[in-house]
Amino acid sequence: MELRIPGPTPCPPAVLEAMTKQMINHRGREFSQIFTEITARLKDFFQTKGDVLLLTGSGTGGLEAAVANCFSPGDKVLAVSNGAFGDRFAAITQVFGAQVQRLNFPWGAAVDPEGVRQALNENPDVKGVLVTHNETSTGITNDLQSISAVVKEFDKLLLVDAISSLGCVDLPMDAWGCDVVVNCSQKGWMIPPGLAMIGINERGWQAVSQAKMPRFYWDFNAAKQYAAKGQTPWTPAVSLCYALLAALEMMAQEGMPNIFARHARVGRTAREGVKSLGLTLFADEAYASNTVTAINAPTGVNGDDLRRLLEKEYQVVLAEGQGKLVGRIFRIGHLGWVSEENIQRVMEALAAALPQVGFTPTRVAASS
């Protein structure tokens, strides 16, 4: 099966093998060595001298943790969104009692830093800004560096959902001035779902010290306190820690610049491939993501019918459209353990399947 969704992503054999190891004492020396090495290697990938916290939960848990640790009920928060995940970040913040000021951009377009500047001019009392680096629902990578520069002009706290970008595309957290950066395991790290990673700098910790939203399981202070001993406050997902260490070793061997270059190549292969079939991209190509590509379903074709056919007859699994895009688009995930060959295989399957749903591709399947 060719699993090409933007998470969970396929796991290399070395990662799967690492997870079969016997349990160990999570308060013992062996675990603390593993934990300490994971944390050090994660800091390299977050490109930070700050802290990286390891939490047990999915990405949404990481987003909730970031919100609950950084804000107090009643705080005004600017939530910038251009898709389903930006909306989710805003929704969490609202549920926890912040006063959420939304700044929405069209789905398929990028966030305009100038719009962020205007919103901050109009809302000088904002405590912090939420932004999604790579909007997985539409296949857009926002210009985080420029957005961050604007947020810093106003001296505001910046929380970033970098779940489908960090580890695959460049995100120098410190250099760009991102205060809290959220990530999770089942995307670029090539391991199963269940771990969230949070990068946090001095300014982030300052916010934590003032924040009054309720938190217990997600308490960053508890996580930091235990991390100093090479532990987590609560029982961690031990097997996923084995997996993460194995994956981080693979990633260190490949090297960050090579990983970024591979994702750039794979992203280009995906975009050129679908265009050569006569399909069109959903998102503004100037901001096209190198980790996920969203494709318009051809006129008269339901994207979900196409996906079902691809899975049943071609063993290729693609992702659905989310929210208002259900059936209208389909998405190819190309992050983590992925090569150009994987994407070529998807293109061959598409070339063969499209005529079966009534669309004639401009290029015919190589094997038929």
Ligand SMILES: *Cc1c(COP(=O)(O)O)cnc(C)c1O
């Ligand atoms: C996958 C993803 C999430 C988190 O999803 P979970 O299912 O909770 O792991 C959040 N934001 C973005 C941008 C994502 O791609």
